[in-house]
Amino acid sequence: MREEFNVTWFLGITTEFNDHCFDHQNTQLFEIRKLHHKKMSKENTQIRFVKRPAPGYFDPKETFAILKSPLPTQNELKDDQIMRSNAIGEVVLSKNPKFKVGDMVQAFLGWQKYGLTDGNPPPGAVLHDYLGIFGETGLTAYFGLLESKPKPGDTVVISGAAGATGNIAGQIAKIKGARVIGIAGSEEKCNWLVNDLGFDIALNYRDPEFVKKLVKATPRYIDVYFDNVGGDILDQCLKRIAKNGRIVLCGAISQYNEAQPKGPAFYTALISQRAKMEGFIILDYVKRYPEAINELSKWIQEGKIKRKEFIIEGLENAPEGLLRLFNGHNTGKMLVKVCDENIKSKL
Known part of the structure; x- marks a missing residue:
């Protein structure tokens, strides 16, 4: 070596x-x-x-860069190109009558302190919501969970449940009357899911008794599994899938950095249980974004959905934030604050 x-x-x-x-x-x-x-x-x-x-x-x-054609994705970055990302910024110069200096806007600006947009205004919301619940993570939770058609009384299991997408998906499942079980990586996160967000049960996958506890928590098996992690947890949930169960493949964060990613070993459960396992990409639902934002906004106003942000200070710390994201050190939506509120005074 x-x-x-x-x-x-x-x-x-x-x-x-x-x-x-x-x-x-x-x-x-x-x-x-x-x-x-x-x-x-x-x-x-x-x-x-x-x-x-x-x-x-x-x-x-x-x-x-692991996504391959013909999936709806963008070309990989080249040297000197800006890291892609959604962002919220303050208008420091405008030639668009819809915006004045000082307005706060949301746009796909990337990891940079200054950006140029075409001036298409998003609907009004609390500032952080545009990068969280009204951004790609929240919309992914909305469409991914609802496309699985959860019914009142269903057992819904969410992996990566304390993350930006998982926690919203779990709360939507509760709104739809499901019994919700979250899987996270620490007791602190599990307590947050149950005590703050209203999950029925939360399981720590680092617990040596995790598999036994998952079996005990799913006596009627799993009707919907919302998968954010892949790997062994996906396999364990496949073992517990109910007849006509649905598995939503949202992500596989446990496998992204593996030289040889692990595929599901118990996929034959899909046959015996007549279950369905399907992946989805949020870009397929762009035309329905307004529908999702309206519903999510209503649930926020009714107090049915709570949000939480984990904020990293400084663009120079964005790579560290990315490492923390993949190591599971965040609860809720991770954001990077790239510059302070007084930046316009430097122009």
Whole structure:
């Protein structure tokens, strides 16, 4: 096994940059260093030698570039392109009569301090909602859960239940009259799901007795399983799927950084139980976004849905936030505050 390798980076015209060290055998992020350098053209190349990354680190490019055509996804990022992301920002300059300086807007701006938008106004809401419950995570929960057609009395199990999508999906299931079981990675998260959000049961998958507790919690088996994690938890829920059960494949965060992702081992349960397992992409529902936002807004006003944000301060800490996301260190929606409220005074 080699311990060192070459990494090539093309540098734009800059005096400061982040040096990202990757192991492209393992596709894992090793570290990020702040470096200073004289101005260089794109043709210049920097070679760095770094040790193999520690377990649990990852390369976000490889993580988010695994989707293949013809899925509705975007082209992978190239060197010097901005990391894609939804964002909320303050208008500092406007030539659009619909907006004035100081207005707060939502747009697909990416990981940057300044961006340019075409001025299409979103419907009104509390500021953070545009990146949370009215953003892709909340809309994913809405369509993914409701497409599984939960009925009153159904047992609905949500993995990744303390995350941005999982916690909203679970609350919607409760609104629809289901018995909801959340799966999360700590006792603190499990307590939040039950005591604050109203889940009926929450199970810690790190508990050595997790499998036994899952069986005990599902005496009538699982009617709907909303999967955010894949891997072993998906297998355990397949073992408990009910006749005519539905499995929604929303994500597989436990497998994204694996060199050889693990597929389901107990898929034959789909045959014996006449169950359905289906993946979905939120981009297929773009035309129905207004419907979802109206319903979610109504449930918020009625006090049926609660929201929680986990905020990282500073654009320079966004990579750390991404690592925390994949390590499960957030509860609710993770956001990055890229600059302070006084930024316009610097322009």
